[in-house]
Amino acid sequence: MGTWDIGHFDNDTAADFSGTLDETPLAEREAVVRRVLTLAADTGAEDYLDCDEAVEAVAAAALVASQCPGGEPVTTSYGPDEPLPAFPADLRPLAAKALDRVLAEESELAELWDETEEGPAWRRTVKDLRAVLRPEPEPVGEALFEV
Template sequence: MGTWDTGHFDNDTAADFSGSLDEAAPAERAGLIRSTLAGAAATGAEDYLDCDEAVTAVAAAALVAAQCPGGEPVTTAYGPQEALPAFPADLRPLAVSALDRVVAEESELAELWDETEEGPAWRRGIEELRAVLASGPAPAAEPDAQAPAGRAG
């Protein structure tokens, strides 16, 4: 995995995930976010979470958080360029579960970051993302609303 910084999209795998979102039909983008988060969240605590799966879960969680009150817009050139739908509120707790799994003991991504000097900064970024996702109820979204892709780092 080519990684150049601690941001949620500062690696090749997250950038590729953004490209996949851009290439997906607009009606399929929320489902891609959901399946990415669900895949990471469903990995058992005793199972090893692959680095690529963890990285895409973090990117997906960042996109969900960008639509939450207090969320940071995705402003990096490595995030999706196409408009994303307004995500359903039930993606927030799923994103929290995925992030909890990403920082758990049996996570390759967490292990890799913990071996670096930037590990604490990466963990702070995940904690901040988690806090936005876990805070309060999400406002109801219009079913056909399209949110700008926004771009967060």
């Protein structure tokens, strides 16, 4: 895999995934994104997640997150050029689950990044993406006012 930076589309596999989406009819693009996310999310915890599958899952999750409140638009030239459909809300938890799997111990992509100096920065970008998809609930605590 040719990788030139830590961005979600900064590698050959993600750029190819964008090309696949561009070549897919608009009405079928959601299904492509869903299939990629499901493949990663449904990989068992003990099963090894292949690097290419993980890279595509990160790219797909970035596309879903771009439509969420607080999400960053995908502006890289390596992202899809063609319009994307409005993704249904049920893709958000699926994308978050896929990213959890990408960051897990049995993930080739995480293993490869952890062998580099950029590994911690890459992990932060994926965790930030996950936070947009499924923010952690606010902790319920004591009131912050005086009586």
